[in-house]
Amino acid sequence: MELSHVAIWVTDLDRSLEFYGALGFERAWSFTDEGVENVYVRGEGGELQLRHDPDRTTPIAPSRADTDHVALSVDDRDAVDAAVEAAVEAGGSVVADPHAVEAADAYAAFVEDPDGYTLEFVAPLEGEQ
Known part of the structure; x- marks a missing residue:
C-alpha cells in the first residue's frame, strides 16, 4: 500500500x-x-x-490536537533551513526553529502555512553532533 x-x-x-x-x-x-x-x-x-469551497461559511481552524503536522522530507540540514526561509517568505510562520531531534536521528523545523496547518521539514542527522 x-x-x-x-x-x-x-x-x-x-x-x-x-x-x-x-x-x-x-x-x-x-x-x-x-x-x-x-x-x-x-x-x-x-x-x-x-x-x-468559495461558499464555505465555517472557519478553517486546524488544530495540532487533532492533526499534529504534515512532514516533508528534505535532503539535509541546509535544505531544512532553506525550506523554512522559503516558507516564511511565502507567508508562513515559524512554530519551532530548526533543531536536532536526537531521539529521531533527525534535524527538523516546524512552520505554519497561511491557514495554520503545521508542516515539519525534516532531514536525517547523518552523524552530526
Whole structure:
C-alpha cells in the first residue's frame, strides 16, 4: 500500500498555491465537484490536495490536537533551513526553529502555512553532533 495524498481545506486557493509553489510543489491536476475546487500539488514523494469551497461559511481552524503536522522530507540540514526561509517568505510562520531531534536521528523545523496547518521539514542527522 502506498500513500496517495493528503487533503487539506484552504481559505484562499491562490495564496495556498503560491505558498506551496514556493516550497517546490507543482500544480499537477484539478477538478471541481459540487462547487468545491480540488487542486493537487505534487512534490517529490506524493501529492497534497488543496480543497477550496468559495461558499464555505465555517472557519478553517486546524488544530495540532487533532492533526499534529504534515512532514516533508528534505535532503539535509541546509535544505531544512532553506525550506523554512522559503516558507516564511511565502507567508508562513515559524512554530519551532530548526533543531536536532536526537531521539529521531533527525534535524527538523516546524512552520505554519497561511491557514495554520503545521508542516515539519525534516532531514536525517547523518552523524552530526
